[in-house]
Amino acid sequence: MSTPGGAPIHKDQLKAKYIGTGDADMSKYEWVTNMHRDTLASHIGHYDQMSYYAVAQNQSMGRVKLEFIEKMLQPCGRPPMGSKEEGKEKLLNN
Amino acid sequence: MTSITSAASMKLLDVRLKHAGSIIASTIGEFTSGCTSSSNSSGGTQEIACLRAGGTIDLYRIVISQPFTEKVGDDEEEDEEVTTSLQLVSRIETRSTLRTLHALRVSGSKRDVLVVGSDSGCFSILDFEPTTSTSSGSSPGSTAAKLTPLSSMILHSSPFGKVGIRRDTPGQYLGIDPRGRACMIASIEKRKLVYVIHRDSTGKISCASPLEAHRPRTFVYDVVGVDNGYDNPIFACLEVQYEEYEDMVLAEKKRKKEEEEDEEIMKSAGKSEVKEDVPVGQYGDGYTKQLAYYELDLGLNHVSRRWAITTHRTACCLAALPGGADGPGGVLVGGENYIEYLHEGMVPPPPVPGADGDGSSAKIIPKRMICAIPRRELHPPNKGILITSLSVLKQKKGKFFALAQSELGDIYKVTLTLPKENKTCVSGMTICLLDTLPVGNTMNISKLALLFVASEFGDNGLYQFDAIDIEEEAIKCTSNDTITAFLKSEMEEEDEFYSKCEAVAKFAPTFRPTILRNLHKVFTMESLAPVTSVLVGELAGNEVSPQIYTLCGRGPSSTLRVLRHGLAVTELAVSELPGVPGAVFNVRDDTIVGGGKNGKFYDRYIVVSFADATLVLSVGETVEEMGKESGFLLTEPTLACSALGVGGSGDGERNGGIVQVYPGGVRHIQRGSVSQWHVPGIKKIECASANESQILIALVGGELIYFELDPMSGNLMEAGTRDVGTDVCSLDVGVVPRGKSRSLFAAVGCRDSTVRLLSLAPGGLLEQKSSTALGTTKPHSVVLSNAEEGELTLTVGLDDGSALRAGVDPITGAISTSPSRRFLGARPVAVSRVTLQGSQSTLLLSSRPWIGRACNGHHSMAPMSYAPLDHGCSFSNEAVRDGIVATSGNTLRILSVGGDSGGNNASALGSTDDESFNSNRIDLRYTPRQMCLLSARVAETTRKIVLAIVESDANDFGEEDKKAMGFDGTGKSKAGSKKKESKDGDDAMDMDMEDSGDEEEEKKDGGDDEEEDDEDDDTRLTPIRGPVPAEQGRWGSCIRLVDPANACLTLDCVELNRNEAALCCASVRFHSRGGESLLAVGTVTGMTMHPLGHKESHIVLYRVVNGERLQLLHRTKVDDGPILSLVHFQGRLLVGVGHIVRLYEMGKRQLLKKCELRGFPTMVKTLQAAGDRAFVGDMMQSVQFIRYDATSNKLLLVARDQSPRPVTCQELLDINTVAVGDKFGNVSILRLPRGADVGAIDVTGTRALWDYSREDATPKLETLCTYHVGEVVTSMTRASLVAGGAESLIYVTVTGRVGALVPFTSREDVEFYSSLEGFLRAEAPRPTGRDPQAYRSYYAPIKHVVDGDLCDAYAQLPYDVKQKIAEQLERSVGDVLKKLEDTRNALL
Secondary structure (H helix, E strand, C coil): CECCCCCECCHHHHHHHCCCCCCCCCCHHHHHHHHHHHHHHHHHHCHHHHHHHHHHHCCCHHHHHHHHHHHHHCCCCCCCCHHHHHHHHHHHHC | CHHHHHCCCCCEEEEEEECCCCEEEEEEECCCCCCCCCCCCCCCCCEEEEEECCCEEEEEEEEECCCCCCCCCHHHHHHCCCCEEEEEEEEEECCCCEEEEEEECCCCCCCCEEEEEECCCEEEEEEEEECCCCCCCCCCCCCCCCCCCEEEEEEEEEECCCCCCCCCCCCCEEEECCCCCEEEEECCECCEEEEEEEECCCCCEEECCCEECCCCCEEEEEEEEECECECCCEEEEEEEECCCHHHHHHHHHHHHHHHHHHHHHHHHHCCCCCCCCCCCCCCCCCCCEEEEEEEEECCCCEEEEEEEEECCCCCCEEEECCCCCCCCCCEEEECECEEEEECCCCCCCCCCCCCHHHCHHHCCCCCCEEEECCEECCCCCCCCCEEEEEEEEECCCCCEEEEEEECCCEEEEEEEECCCCCCCCCCEEEEEEEEECCCEEEEEEECCCEEEEEECCCCEEEEEECCCCCCCCCCEEEHHHHHHHHHHCCCCCHHHHHCCHHHHHHHCCEECCCCCCCEEEEEEECCCCCEEEEEEECCCCCCCCCEEEEEECCHHHCEEEEEEECECEEEEEEEECCCCCCEEEEEECCCCCCCCHHHCCCEEEEEEECCCCEEEEEECCCEEEECHHHCCCCCCCCCEEEEEECCCCCCCCCEEEEEEEECCEEEEEECCEEEEEECCCCCCEEEEEECCCEEEEEECCCEEEEEEECCCCCCEEEEEEEECCCCEEEEECCCCCCCCCCCCEEEEEECCCEEEEEECCCCCCCCEEEEEECCCCCEEEEEEECCCCCCEEEEEEECCCEEEEEEECCCCCCECCCCEEEECCCCCCEEEEEEECCEEEEEEECCCEEEEEEECCEEEEEEECCCCCCEEEEECCCCCCCEEEEEECCEEEEEEECCCCCCCHHHHHHCCCHHHEEEEEEECCCCEEEEEEEEEECCCCCEEEEEEEEEEEECCCCHHHHHHHCCCCCCCCCHHHHHHHHHHHHHHCCCCCCCHHHHHHHHHHHHHHHHHHHHCHHHHCCCCCCCCCCCCCCEEEEEEEEECCCCCEEEEEEEECCCEEEEEEEEEECHHHCCCEEEEEEEEECCECCCCECCEEEEEEEEEECCCEEEEEEEEEECCCCEEEEEEECCEEEEEECCEEEEEECCCCCCEEEEEECCCCCCEEEEEEECCEEEEEECCCCEEEEEEECCCCEEEEEEECCCCCCEEEEEEEECCEEEEEECCCEEEEEECCCCHHHHHCCCCCCCCHHHHCCHHHCCECEEEEEEECCCCEEEEEEECCCCCCCCEEEEEECCCCEEEEEECCCHHHHHHHHHHHHHHHHHCCCCCCCCHHHHHCCCCCCECEEEHHHHHHHHHCCHHHHHHHHHHCCCCHHHHHHHHHHHHHHHC
16 A cells, blocks of 8 residues: 555554554454444444433433443453463454 | 325425424533623623534523513613523524534634534534624514524634544544633544634634644543633643553463462462452553643644643543633543542642641652542442533632532532632632532533533523522532541552542532522423333324323433423413403503503503493403493494504603594594594494504495594594495504504405505505405405514415415515415414514414414414414513413403413524424323323223323332432422431531531521422422432333323322333233233343343233223243333234244233244344234344234244344334334335235245245345434334324434424425425535535435425525525525425424
């Protein structure tokens, strides 16, 4: 890939500029984390969706919003570790 | 809905019936002051700008004083009751998803502009400016209550990024430099843009391209502009940075390794201790929340991260304190249980005097200026209370205070102690409880001692402060107490101590929420949000048109609201008359010197005319019958009467007396003496009309005679005659415009089906100016009115029950060529002029009473929610400003329109479409979920319709538990118990917070409250959220039976206990039980949301006994999942259980399972049935059609949808078509293609099971229409809003909008609307820079739906653009507007 001027763009550069950019070596965990972050951000931005959740949970919207942003830090928990998970992840990626 | 389904391709028009009530964010400022001559002339008028869900920006002006005060008579205002209201000044449709807004005052400017953050990827600044400031205040009609036409100007709208709500698209947060020099617009993650705002020499605002202050992998919680005097602007951001993925993996590996090592050590030591992970979002989870200052260096034109400090881990909101010369600067940070003060270079809090003595000096010196908030008595100690919004008011002389609201709704006042010698450092903080209000999104404090709270759910309120210096006696906590508590504790780390909820619970003072003590409500802005269910039907039993029943609200503010189209009417008096009257008139009172208060005239007499007599009633304290002393001729009917003269002077010189026209002549009553004019010959006067100076009478045969008041002599002079050649049905001479001596035109309705306009100008007296033909029908009544300044309108009531309205040229007298005609009812229409809210309106009486009004530049016609009336005219006295006196049968009624006389009038009449519905509210106990109609047998033959509502609240206790805990939801605990409680509370406090003096103070308070209870009870009532359970999975729930025919009184209410929650209900008629309508309720016990789980679920069956009581028949336990939907299906009950649909038959002890269909994708959310088909809405995967095969007793999948839609509601349009609303705010209409089911359905039922799961084997539904409403649609129903009208799809949204999707009935309409929409997409202003078409195609391209809101924007366009579009549509501007109006009228 290159810029309109012709200078090549490195993958890492692209990733840094556009958050959530994927690549072939991306692990499933990383991809899912990105998806969840996008979804949560969309929920936070749409007031109507926030109120839908707030009514369902019977909590204030401020609390729901805080919980959603906090959830964006680790939407899918910690990265999977250990031999078993690692193997599984590799399997899924292949 | 034949018209929908018969057309091969369906086309719908989206019409908004009621605006969304929710306010996303609001800001206070002076947006228009200096440009308007509003009643409040001292200083600027404060206005509140609100972002409404659904893409509307509303500007409300705070109006204090009598709502309709004229500018004259200011001196008399003192003795009047002051009312405060919010008056809609301007409304902007943005057609985008709005997120935040802020007022911005550019330095040197006199008023504020509005900065809006939306999904458009544009930075937009809006300015409100009045267009026509010339006409204000010069006419009798224009008062403060009238809308000044305001146009918004888009000052700046520059794109900076992608459209949409992405995590890195700025627009979620706005920080404004308090001096108006710069503005930061931030996204949730990473991106922050800073715009420097300039003002050029002409005062125009401009911005340069933005400066970037990005920080990778950083989530922002809040942004605020720090008050920094005139130093470089600084923005404070609350943010958390997360690690990079690679680092995360490395850290995780390291952690795992350490853990394993630890485990081994533990094992070798023989202990088995499991280290628990700290959940993300709490202290110790590995992330730090920082408050960072971003400085914009104006010299270098560059933004840098200047300073950052770790703050409370749960912090979520910020507020900037006044700085520079006015205060200490810095920000308040609100988090769980605490509010902290932070500023760069702040000094640590001074040592606490009390804490030094107990030997803890060895501990580290506390650095943080932090203060705990008082807690609720019943709040569990392991749960924190989050501060969700903060707001600061800068007062005069460098004083200021802040208000904070918690997630429970409690409002706290935050005051900072500043030492006398140095006003820039903070030495202490006090937080005291102010009151409990509904939980708000934002709070705006006005300088006029008002507080506006934009509630998350339920009505928004404007509150007046009764007391604000409450530090002495209120329940409070200080920073000293907090720091002392920390020093006393054993903990080493400040952060650790402040993150422990149990620690706060130990030392923070507690209180019990009560009614409002320091505030009272002065104005309510209605909001239906959230609406969970809607039902349309004429259930009241005695009304003409159907009502809309909506389930609204959440928790303690839950209501059932009955919406009726039209204006609310209050009946003030009803009295019997001796006969059936033929007409009613009012006569202005001229006797009061100065013309009454505020230049307004009250009425002196009500004149009622009968067939052979006249009754004169005098209006005073009471309405009394007058005898001969009134001077009226009482033995003849009255055709017209009026007070003469300019009036108001009262000195008799210009007082012209009263004129009465009776069939035999004209009688002029002047200060005791009576002069008469008799009709020459045997002719009789057929009809007549009179105003202050002109009288026009028509004799049988069509001879018109015109009289005018001679202003010098005060006598009536015959001025001219004319023969029109045909009998005259009705006459009107119009009103005398203010400042003029006569009305220039008279309207004459003739029996030859024409209405003629005659000139009354001295030049061409009684000369015909124009005429209009009415076709076959005859005019019943005519009225000329000038609703707006300089505009003349002719309204004709016709014999066939319709009304015709046409504009009249005020100079030439030409009647406009495109009159609008509307059918009003089954009786001839009687028209009269009335004054409502200070503006000229028309009262149109047919089989339904209507009010026609001009507002916002266009005419609106609304029915009154009242019984039919025969005759009416306006009425006003001291108690009733703008009333109507009317007759119905042989009764005389005095009515007031627009709700009660409270502060709500303005909202009821002020806006264009919100007033078109009036609502009745019935309070409920918990959040309502669903409702259904039941037909209950009352006697042998009679049946009664009752409404069953299921209510349930998650995260709450049931009624009994609450009682046992001593919680009273009304807050109106008796003074005695309150005193006791407060004592108990004091005992419970471990600190000597309140000495005995305070306690006495409180006792006195209690006494005061009780007195106030009696006085203005309802302004002090506030919904109070019940105690929060300590653990998940607690529910409060009940099933209610309501009688819609009897003002929606509750007949029965069954409380469910044991954490059981009723989530759905349906009426079911089991064939095996003879078709009796039973209530089936699906309940879930102990349901938790995160993770989704429950203990057990039941189907509970109730019988309605006698139409008034619920009797439990039996309960059936159901396995496999929660029940979210039930439906009656072919004499059985179809139930959605988790991902299974199951058919039940009624048994003696319980329901009997007949058959089931498994394998729905996630969970069955909605169910509907028609014939042998059922329609299943899945929580994630859209709709499936299933069919019941009776021979093989099997449920079979017929078809499914192609696209995944998270269904929230559905409505059946016909057996092949279903409308679906999804979680993203879209409405789609899906249809089974013709014949698609024939081949696919296996009639024999022998098809192998595995075939069903094959995707390609199942027919797919076709998408007919797609439309992005912009708000989550929670319920839809197919109904007509007028009796006998065409059906449309009525939908409601979670933010309180009511809308309708109306099917087009003709090809022409489709073409007209499609092309109009096309033009408007290009021409309509885009305040946020969002493309309307792109917005309506948010998730899927818009298909076959015309955006009615966008079409309505036509009326607001400048005239030349209107003209251009109209030309392209080959119509006139008036025709286009009429067409738009007609469509709406056809619906309502």
